[in-house]
Each structure stands twice: as structure tokens, then as C-alpha cells.
Amino acid sequence: xxxxxxxxxxxxxxxxxxxxxxxxxxxxxxxxxxxxxxxxxxxxxxxxxxxxxxxxxxxxxxxxxxxxxxxxxxxxxxxxxxxxxxxxxxxxxxxxxxxxxxxxxxxxxxxxxxxxxxxxxxxxxxxxxxxxxxxxxxxxxxxxxxxxxxxxxxxxxxxxxxxxxxxxxxxxxxxxxxxxxxxxxxxxxxxxxxxxxxxxxxxxxxxxxxxxxxxxxxxxxxxxxxxxxxxxxxxxxxxxxxxxxxxxxxxxxxxxxxxxxxxxxxxxxxxxxxxxxxxxxxxxxxxxxxxxxxxxxxxxxxxxxxxxxxxxxxxxxxxxxxxxxxxxxxxxxxxxxxxxxxxxx
Amino acid sequence: xxxxxxxxxxxxxxxxxxxxxxxxxxxxxxxxxxxxxxxxxxxxxxxxxxxxxxxxxxxxxxxxxxxxxxxxxxxxxxxxxxxxxxxxxxxxxxxxxxxxxxxxxxxxxxxxxxxxxxxxxxxxxxxxxxxxxxxxxxxxxxxxxxxxxxxxxxxxxxxxxxxxxxxxxxxxxxxxxxxxxxxxxxxxxxxxxxxxxxxxxxxxxxxxxxxxxxxxxxxxxxxxxxxxxxxxxxxxxxxxxxxxxxxxxxxxxxxxx
Numbered sequence: 001x002x003x004x005x006x007x008x009x010x011x012x013x014x015x016x017x018x019x020x021x022x023x024x025x026x027x028x029x030x031x032x033x034x035x036x037x038x039x040x041x042x043x044x045x046x047x048x049x050x051x052x053x054x055x056x057x058x059x060x061x062x063x064x065x066x067x068x069x070x071x072x073x074x075x076x077x078x079x080x081x082x083x084x085x086x087x088x089x090x091x092x093x094x095x096x097x098x099x100x101x102x103x104x105x106x107x108x109x110x111x112x113x114x115x116x117x118x119x120x121x122x123x124x125x126x127x128x129x130x131x132x133x134x135x136x137x138x139x140x141x142x143x144x145x146x147x148x149x150x151x152x153x154x155x156x157x158x159x160x161x162x163x164x165x166x167x168x169x170x171x172x173x174x175x176x177x178x179x180x181x182x183x184x185x186x187x188x189x190x191x192x193x194x195x196x197x198x199x200x201x202x203x204x205x206x207x208x209x210x211x212x213x214x215x216x217x218x219x220x221x222x223x224x225x226x227x228x229x230x231x232x233x234x235x236x237x238x239x240x241x242x243x244x245x246x247x248x249x250x251x252x253x254x255x256x257x258x259x260x261x262x263x264x265x266x267x268x269x270x271x272x273x274x275x276x277x278x279x280x281x282x283x284x285x286x287x288x289x290x291x292x293x294x295x296x297x298x299x300x301x302x303x304x305x306x307x308x309x310x311x312x313x314x315x316x317x318x319x320x321x322x323x324x325x326x327x328x329x330x331x332x333x334x335x336x337x338x339x340x341x342x343x344x345x
Numbered sequence: 346x347x348x349x350x351x352x353x354x355x356x357x358x359x360x361x362x363x364x365x366x367x368x369x370x371x372x373x374x375x376x377x378x379x380x381x382x383x384x385x386x387x388x389x390x391x392x393x394x395x396x397x398x399x400x401x402x403x404x405x406x407x408x409x410x411x412x413x414x415x416x417x418x419x420x421x422x423x424x425x426x427x428x429x430x431x432x433x434x435x436x437x438x439x440x441x442x443x444x445x446x447x448x449x450x451x452x453x454x455x456x457x458x459x460x461x462x463x464x465x466x467x468x469x470x471x472x473x474x475x476x477x478x479x480x481x482x483x484x485x486x487x488x489x490x491x492x493x494x495x496x497x498x499x500x501x502x503x504x505x506x507x508x509x510x511x512x513x514x515x516x517x518x519x520x521x522x523x524x525x526x527x528x529x530x531x532x533x534x535x536x537x538x539x540x541x542x543x544x545x546x547x548x549x550x551x552x553x554x555x556x557x558x559x560x561x562x563x564x565x566x567x568x569x570x571x572x573x574x575x576x577x578x579x580x581x582x583x584x585x586x587x588x589x590x591x592x593x594x595x596x597x598x599x600x601x602x
């Protein structure tokens with residue numbers, strides 16, 4: 001690379017474009033669906049809630065927009081921003097480009113918890129209460145075990161923690177796979193959960209996770225400064241006066257709690273956590289003070305956009321969200337990567 | 346003005362003693378260079394002084410304060426380190442890199458203050474790095490890069506700076522430039538400096554005092570002129586060393602037996 005770090009102007013342009021994309025994704029999330037509702041009516045309704053003008057939506061349309069699409073869209077915003085920012089902080093704190101929010105066992109733990117709920121706790125419709133609860137407990141439990149194994153003591157470093165995460169994940173995934181195989185009847189439901197979906201979103205699920213997620217996002221974004229220091233490695237960071245172990249703990253707690261909350265209601269949505277921070281890095285440079293807040297915007301817009309595709313392309317059935325995020329995200333990433341490479345040659 | 350005391354310091358790696366009961370005292374505003382063959386324990390000693398490594402026994406005091414009892418932040422305001430192989434985070438600007446030196450002066454989640462920025466600007470100026478201000482750190486040459494790492498250490502506003510092989514990989518001109526720069530900081534600003542160096546001639550010319558380590562122990566400790574002339578020096582390296590006077594400067598030359 002012979003280029004200098006991106007200028008403030010370039011960053012401003014990226015942010016402006018993302019704000020427009022986010023607004024479009026939000027409106028699209030409310031407007032697009034099997035029941036066609038005009039964009040202007042929905043926008044008019046939005047304004048009427050702010051005390052401007054009158055709504056022209058029928059009560060059925062209003063229910064579809066505000067009770068079905070809106071909570072789903074809001075959950076998408078929360079999920080996208082949380083996963084993206086958690087991936088960004090992990091890539092910084094572990095100085096590892098392959099890090100994603102599931103690195104320390106959140107996914108494997110949640111997967112085991114959810115599978116247990118689906119397979120063991122009664123059939124079909126009684127599981128909605130238990131699945132998120134056990135997924136959350138499994139996720140937090142897994143990260144706690146990883147931390148106890150690899151994160152304590154004076155000699156712990158990023159590598160031991162990552163390896164502990166790999167071991168814990170492998171163990172929990174093998175148990176999860178066994179449970180899944182042993183109950184063929186519920187295999188499809190387990191499978192669908194593993195691929196992630198916002199289909200079960202409701203205002204109550206939004207209310208349940210929003211407090212955790214919002215706080216965790218704010219803490220993660222605030223850690224950007226410390227992560228910039230950590231780009232010179234753990235030893236040098238410590239000699240500069242950064243309490244490295246404390247920073248690592250703060251980042252891990254915030255990421256794990258927020259990700260566990262999201263995963264408990266939306267399943268294992270892949271790809272967003274690893275790829276969004278990389279796309280943002282290619283656009284605005286390597287400073288986490290930029291990457292993290294912009295990843296929040298990008299992740300939110302991207303997730304709502306992907307979910308809109310997931311629920312409309314094969315309507316009335318749905319594509320798994322994890323499939324869409326990878327299907328849309330991978331080409332976008334490849335294009336930006338190759339453009340950047342050409343520009344810097 | 347600050348003085349550095351190392352008291353009965355030992356560092357172990359498993360059963361091996363890397364540093365064995367080393368005691369030193371460095372007066373404020375002086376330059377002490379640690380010399381010795383590879384594996385003598387120089388880097389381990391320097392890492393303990395900079396607070397990166399826990400000693401097995403003994404302690405390091407700066408102005409009478411044991412650094413082992415300081416928090417990370419307090420220590421980073423007292424002693425700065427220029428590591429042997431600094432990590433250069435590509436994509437960061439030179440200004441932001443030097444500003445990392447101010448980490449210990451603002452909260453974990455806070456940005457640097459106006460005063461922090463003023464200090465960084467002043468260091469940029471002093472080390473003539475102004476023109477590189479907005480450049481990507483990865484694009485600097487070896488000499489510029491080493492000056493930048495030194496700038497970060499100076500931005501820490503400490504009274505003691507520890508340098509581990511600061512001139513490795515630089516050409517002769519840049520070696521001299523960097524050492525002159527350091528000498529200026531010692532003489533004009535009263536900095537206390539501890540460095541490790543392999544080049545005995547340069548070590549002798551710039552340091553006030555030389556400490557020769559071998560097998561983790563202090564073999565010689567004294568004024569630079571005396572240490573380079575000592576027969577112990579050649580014996581420690583297992584070589585035939587001669588000191589030649591060139592225009593009043595001691596030049597240490599190895600001679601084939």
C-alpha cells in the first residue's frame with residue numbers, strides 16, 4: 001500500500017451513503033412484502049406518528065406494518081449492528097482477521113442450548129419459550145468456560161484464548177450434533193434454527209434483547225480507542241500503559257452478552273460478523289475509532305436488506321437468513337477487495 | 346531528573362537463569378549502555394526495567410519507587426520502551442502512531458486532549474518528522490521508522506527511556522543520527538537512558554557508562570573509556586579485541602589470532 005490513511009472527507013462520504021442506505025433499508029423493511037403497501041402511505045404513517053399529517057393506512061395494513069414487519073425490521077437492525085461491531089472488536093482485540101463474534105464458543109453453546117430445547121423440551125410449539133432461554137444460557141456458559149480455561153492467569157494471551165475457544169466449540173458442537181442426529185423428527189427445526197432467521201421476531205422479543213444489545217454496542221464502540229492502541233501488539237500496548245487484560249475482558253463481555261442475546265432470538269446468522277468489519281476497513285482505513293461505529297451502520301442496513309430478501313424471494317416460505325447474508329455479502333466483499341487492490345497497485 | 350536502581354534482579358525462564366542477581370544504579374540525566382554477547386540477558390534485563398516482564402527476584406526502582414508496585418498507567422508515565430522489533434501497524438498515520446505514547450495520560454475510553462496533541466506536535470517538530478505527519482507508518486524507511494518509534498517513547502513524557510538495540514538494521518549514517526538525537530535528549534532534557542547495543546565502538550562513544558553482561562551476570566561496570574579498554578571485554582566475547590585511538594575516539598577492533 002502506498003496510499004495514505006483515508007481522509008476525513010472520504011469517511012464523511014461513506015457515512016453519508018450508509019445513512020441513506022440505512023434509511024432505504026428501514027423503509028424497504030416496512031414496505032416490501034407479500035401484501036403490497038405503498039411507500040408513501042407508510043412514510044405518511046411514520047410522519048403521522050410524529051404528529052405530522054394524517055395516516056391513510058387501513059387498520060389491517062397498519063397491523064401488518066407495525067406488528068409484523070416493524071419488530072422484525074428493528075430486530076434486524078439490532079442483530080446486524082451487534083454482530084458487525086462484535087466481529088470488529090474481536091478482530092482488533094485478537095489481532096486476527098479471521099475472528100468473528102462466534103470465536104469463543106457463543107455459537108456452539110447457543111446451538112447446543114437451542115438443540116436441547118427443540119429436541120428434549122416437548123415438541124413443536126412449546127419450544128419458543130425454551131429455545132431462546134437455553135440458547136442464551138448455552139452461549140454465555142460456553143464463553144465462560146473458554147475464559148476460565150484460556151483467559152485467566154498471568155501467562156494468558158490472545159492465542160491461548162482462541163485455542164480454548166476452538167476446543168470448547170468443538171466439544172459443544174459434537175454434543176449438539178449427537179443430540180440432533182438422535183432425534184430425526186426435529187432435525188429440520190434444529191437445522192433452520194442453526195441457519196438463523198428473524199421470522200419469530202415480535203415486539204416482545206425486541207424488548208427482551210434491546211437493552212443488552214444497545215448497551216453492548218455502545219461499550220464496544222467506545223473500546224475503539226483502546227483497540228487502536230492494541231494494533232501494536234500486547235507487549236507494546238502494555239508498555240504504553242494500556243491495561244491489556246482489562247480491555248480484553250471488557251470487549252469479550254460486551255461482545256458475548258450482546259451476541260448471545262441476538263443469537264437467542266435469531267439463531268446463528270453467519271457471515272455478517274466477520275465480513276462487515278472487513279468491508280468497512282477497506283472503505284475507511286484501519287482505525288477502530290472509525291471501523292466500529294461505521295460497522296454498526298453498515299451491519300444494521302445490511303441485515304435488514306438481507307432479511308427483506310430472505311422473506312420475499314420465495315414467499316410465502318423463507319430463505320434462511322444465513323444463506324442470504326453470505327450470498328449477498330460474499331460478492332460485495334470480493335468486489336470491494338479487488339477494487340481496493342487495483343487502486344493501491 | 347530521575348535515577349534508576351536495579352536491586353538483586355533475577356529473571357528465570359523455566360530452570361534457566363536469564364538474569365542472575367544483577368544490581369545497577371543509573372544516575373539521572375546519564376546514559377548507560379548494556380553490552381554483552383548474544384544470550385547474555387540484555388533483552389531480559391531491559392524488559393524487566395520497562396515493566397514488561399516479572400522478575401523472579403529483586404526489584405527495579407525509579408526515583409525510589411518500585412515499578413512492580415505501579416499500575417500500568419503509572420509505570421508508562423515513568424518509563425518508556427523502544428522495543429527491538431516494534432510492530433508497525435500499517436494504515437495508521439505517523440501522527441496517530443506517536444499519539445499512542447499519550448495512552449497513559451487519558452482514560453481508556455477517552456480521546457487525547459488538546460495538551461496531548463500539543464505534546465505530539467512538539468515531538469514531531471523536535472525529531473523533524475513534521476513532513477511525515479499524515480503518512481501511513483508502513484511507508485517509512487528504516488531510519489524514519491526508528492525515529493518515529495523514538496518519538497512515541499518521547500511522547501510518553503517519561504524521565505527514563507529504555508531502548509533495546511535501537512540501531513539494528515540502520516545504515517551507518519542513520520545509526521549515528523539516531524544516537525546523536527538520543528544524546529541530545531540526555532544532555533539537553535536530562536533524560537535518563539538505558540540502551541542495549543552490539544556495536545562496542547558506538548557504545549563506548551555515546552554512553553557515560555557501560556555495563557558488560559555475560560551469562561546473566563554483571564562482569565564489568567564502569568565509565569565507558571575504562572570498560573572498552575579492559576582485557577575482560579575481549580575475554581567475555583572470546584576474542585582478541587584492540588582499542589585504537591582515532592581522533593580522540595576509542596574504536597574497538599577485533600583482531601584475528
